[in-house]
Amino acid sequence: MESLIRLHRWQVDERRRNLAELEGLAERLHDELRRLAEEQQAEADAASVSLEAQFGFAGYIRQAMERQRTLEKSQADAEVQILQAREALAQAFEEMKRYEIAAANRDRLRLQRIARREAIELDALAIENFRRRSGTS
DSSP, X not given: OHHHHHHHHHHHHHHHHHHHHHHHXXXXXXXXXXXXXXXXHHHHHHHHHOHHHHHXXXXXXXXXXXXXXXXXXXXXXXXXXXXXXXXXXXXXXXXXXXXXXXXXXXXXXXXXXXXXXXXXXXXXXXXXXXXXXXXXX
């Protein structure tokens, strides 16, 4: 039973690490989208000042919009994977808890049997002592 619990704890830990990695990826994608928006604004500001910069801006904005679509798709995919990872973590945690509860119940029953056996032995000793005292008095 202990080896099953260790196995499930390991699985829970692995699922937590996977979820943390996915959340980190989603955060990096979010940061990249924010930086891209700031970069687009800076390029638009620069293009508004210079006529030469306006010619290059059209090509830049097409490339930036494609990059933005790619980042947004990656971010949406990461969110789906995060939801799946959370579900897998919850299932692994439930399974681990089931084994831990079963082990705790097994230990509790074992301790109850030991306590019952000790109580029976103490009762037998008490009865024997009572008989000895009663018979000699």
